[in-house]
Each structure stands twice: as C-alpha cells, then as structure tokens.
Amino acid sequence: MDRLKLFVPLIIFLVLAVVLYFGLGRDPRELPSALVDRPLPSFSLPSLREGAAVDESALRGKVRLLNVWGTWCVACRDEHPFLIELADRGIPIVGLNYKDDPRAARAWLQRLGDPYELVVVDADGRYGLELGVYGAPETYVVDADGVIRYRHVGVVDPAVWREHIEPVYRNWTARP
Amino acid sequence: MALVALWLIASAAAAEVEVRDFASASERERYRALIEELRCPQCQNQNLAASDAPIAQDLRAEVLRLLREGRSDGEIVDHLVARYGDFVRYRPAWQPSTYLLWIAPGLLLVIAGGVWLWVLRRQRRQGVELGAEQRAALDRLLDAERGDR
Incomplete structure (x- = not known):
C-alpha cells in the first residue's frame, strides 16, 4: 500500500500530461457555429449583378456552398483561385459580399474571375450578424432544404476542402 | 509627467x-x-x-x-x-456542458479539505498510540543513551 502511494504523483502527472497534450492540438480560434443544423436565417438582399432583391429561397433545391467574402479581405484573394476551381468542377457556390463596395466587388470578379452562381450584397454587415460571421472568408455548406450543415472559418484550400467540406457536401448531395 | x-x-x-x-x-x-x-x-x-x-x-x-x-x-x-x-x-x-466548470472549484476544495483532515487525524492517532511493549522498548533505548553519556 505505501509502495503504491509512491506512484500517486507519477499518475497525477501522466493524467495531466495526457489532458494537456490533447488540449495543445485544439485550435482555440475554431468556434463551433451556433447555426449548424439550423435553417439559413431569412434575408432579402440585392444581388450584385442585377441589383434585384433575392431571398433565402434562392439557396433551396440543391446543396450549395455559401462563401462570405469582400474585396478588403486579403485571405479572400488567396482563396479565390480555388473557388474558381471548385466552380469549374461543378460545385454551386453562392457569394455573400460582406461589408464591401459593390462597384469594387464587381470589378474584382471581372478581373479575377467569377466562381459564383449568385452574389448577394450585405453592404452594412447586418446579415453577417444574423449568420454569426466574425471574419471573412467563411464558407457554409447549405443543404437542399436551406439548412446549414457545416461552417468553415478561414481560407478554403484543397486540404480543407478534401478533409472537412467535401465529405459534408457529398453526404448531403447523396441524400434523396 | x-x-x-x-x-x-x-x-x-x-x-x-x-x-x-x-x-x-x-x-x-x-x-x-x-x-x-x-x-x-x-x-x-x-x-x-x-x-x-x-x-x-x-x-x-x-x-x-x-x-x-x-x-x-x-x-x-x-x-x-x-x-x-x-x-x-x-x-x-448554467447548463449540462458547464456543470463541471461551475462545480469543480467547490468540489476540489471539499476534496482537498477532506484529505487534509484525514492526514491530520492520522498523524494525531499515530502520536498517541504507543503500546506497553513499545513504551518499554523506548524507555530502554533512552536509558541506554543516558548511560552512554
């Protein structure tokens, strides 16, 4: 019994070490979205191209990505070529032009290419507040019923797409 | 300034x-x-x-x-x-995912207090309990030591 007691500090140390080790591997910036598995908040916002008002029903009928971007956002520029690649592969992407100048946004798409099926303009960021956007770029997977199934904060690159977003996208696309 | x-x-x-x-x-x-x-x-x-x-x-x-x-x-x-x-x-x-967060400090305090009391009590008991034989042995040892001086 007294012998065993000698090992108590060692055991405490090992338990702490394991807990802290797993804590190290977690990214504190990654917030779980409060909206996953909830319907996309309703909106009525102008489209970037035609200016006509669009609402959330535009995102029903098939699984889509909703990408939050702005011309002021440096990381969005990094992400842009890969979004074009995804669009070329036939992935439908809707853009949310967040707190931006619509003219600058149109010029950007003309210059760098346009991966979006549709871009809606959230000039004052009010819809971003409804979505819980806290930084661009953000990318959501929205299923055919308009329910948010995944959210990624930060740049979507081939690794993020393959490991996190594509599985969710395929999973919801495969459902009848 | x-x-x-x-x-x-x-x-x-x-x-x-x-x-x-x-x-x-x-x-x-x-x-x-x-x-x-x-x-x-x-x-x-x-x-x-x-x-x-x-x-x-x-x-x-x-x-x-x-x-x-x-x-x-x-x-x-x-x-x-x-x-x-x-x-x-x-x-x-105050919700299921945070119960531990709220309770843990109090719980740890109670556990620490318990361990402290337990150790204290055990020390006290050990200090008092000397059997007759042990006492005799101790007396002999002390006598021997006094004799040496």
Missing part, C-alpha cells in the same frame, strides 16, 4: 471609441455592463468593450440597437448566443 498621465488616460479609454447618446443613465449603465460581459468572437481574449476589431464595433452597435428595441439584458445575451454560440459569454451559463 503630464505626458505619462495623458498616455494613461488615453489607454484607459481603450478601444470603445464611438460617441453614443444615451436616452438615460440606466441605458448607459446597461450598455456598459453588456459590452463588458460579452466577448469579441474575433479576438478571443477581449470583451466587446475592449476590442477595436470591426466585428466588435458591429456587435456594440447591435447591442445598443437591441437595447433601444426594449429587449431585456437576458434577451440580448440570448440573441447573440443564438448567432455566435456560447463563446460570446464571458460568464458561462
């Missing part, structure tokens, strides 16, 4: 720079309390009052808008939690 004082004042004013007109002192107080208690989602370890991130500015404006709509403090916090998650609370709610 005056410069240092100026600098201190400037940094105490922190990030919350907007000029606001409040309808009443109580509205101002509630606004202050809310932005102290709510956390900026972008900047991790700052509250809305201390952060100058664009999202913190937006959320401060949102808090004020909701206040003016006549929502209660609880409703405003819930409104933001529904969109940004529990992360935005600096004071965690």
Whole structure:
C-alpha cells in the first residue's frame, strides 16, 4: 500500500500530461457555429449583378456552398483561385459580399474571375450578424432544404476542402 | 509627467471609441455592463468593450440597437448566443456542458479539505498510540543513551 502511494504523483502527472497534450492540438480560434443544423436565417438582399432583391429561397433545391467574402479581405484573394476551381468542377457556390463596395466587388470578379452562381450584397454587415460571421472568408455548406450543415472559418484550400467540406457536401448531395 | 498621465488616460479609454447618446443613465449603465460581459468572437481574449476589431464595433452597435428595441439584458445575451454560440459569454451559463466548470472549484476544495483532515487525524492517532511493549522498548533505548553519556 505505501509502495503504491509512491506512484500517486507519477499518475497525477501522466493524467495531466495526457489532458494537456490533447488540449495543445485544439485550435482555440475554431468556434463551433451556433447555426449548424439550423435553417439559413431569412434575408432579402440585392444581388450584385442585377441589383434585384433575392431571398433565402434562392439557396433551396440543391446543396450549395455559401462563401462570405469582400474585396478588403486579403485571405479572400488567396482563396479565390480555388473557388474558381471548385466552380469549374461543378460545385454551386453562392457569394455573400460582406461589408464591401459593390462597384469594387464587381470589378474584382471581372478581373479575377467569377466562381459564383449568385452574389448577394450585405453592404452594412447586418446579415453577417444574423449568420454569426466574425471574419471573412467563411464558407457554409447549405443543404437542399436551406439548412446549414457545416461552417468553415478561414481560407478554403484543397486540404480543407478534401478533409472537412467535401465529405459534408457529398453526404448531403447523396441524400434523396 | 503630464505626458505619462495623458498616455494613461488615453489607454484607459481603450478601444470603445464611438460617441453614443444615451436616452438615460440606466441605458448607459446597461450598455456598459453588456459590452463588458460579452466577448469579441474575433479576438478571443477581449470583451466587446475592449476590442477595436470591426466585428466588435458591429456587435456594440447591435447591442445598443437591441437595447433601444426594449429587449431585456437576458434577451440580448440570448440573441447573440443564438448567432455566435456560447463563446460570446464571458460568464458561462448554467447548463449540462458547464456543470463541471461551475462545480469543480467547490468540489476540489471539499476534496482537498477532506484529505487534509484525514492526514491530520492520522498523524494525531499515530502520536498517541504507543503500546506497553513499545513504551518499554523506548524507555530502554533512552536509558541506554543516558548511560552512554
């Protein structure tokens, strides 16, 4: 019994070490979205191209990505070529032009290419507040019923797409 | 000296720079309390009052808008939690995922107190309990030692 007691500090140390080790591997910036598995908040916002008002029903009928971007956002520029690649592969992407100048946004798409099926303009960021956007770029997977199934904060690159977003996208696309 | 004082004042004013007109002192107080208690989602370890991130500015404006709509403090916090998650609370709610968080300090204190009492009691018992034989042996040893001197 007294012998065993000698090992108590060692055991405490090992338990702490394991807990802290797993804590190290977690990214504190990654917030779980409060909206996953909830319907996309309703909106009525102008489209970037035609200016006509669009609402959330535009995102029903098939699984889509909703990408939050702005011309002021440096990381969005990094992400842009890969979004074009995804669009070329036939992935439908809707853009949310967040707190931006619509003219600058149109010029950007003309210059760098346009991966979006549709871009809606959230000039004052009010819809971003409804979505819980806290930084661009953000990318959501929205299923055919308009329910948010995944959210990624930060740049979507081939690794993020393959490991996190594509599985969710395929999973919801495969459902009848 | 005056410069240092100026600098201190400037940094105490922190990030919350907007000029606001409040309808009443109580509205101002509630606004202050809310932005102290709510956390900026972008900047991790700052509250809305201390952060100058664009999202913190937006959320401060949102808090004020909701206040003016006549929502209660609880409703405003819930409104933001529904969109940004529990992360935005600096004071965690009492719910299953936080039971441990709230209970752990008290529990640890009780455990520590228990162990302390247990050790104390055991020491006391060991100090008192000497059998007759042990006592005789001890006397012999002490006598022998005195004899040596």
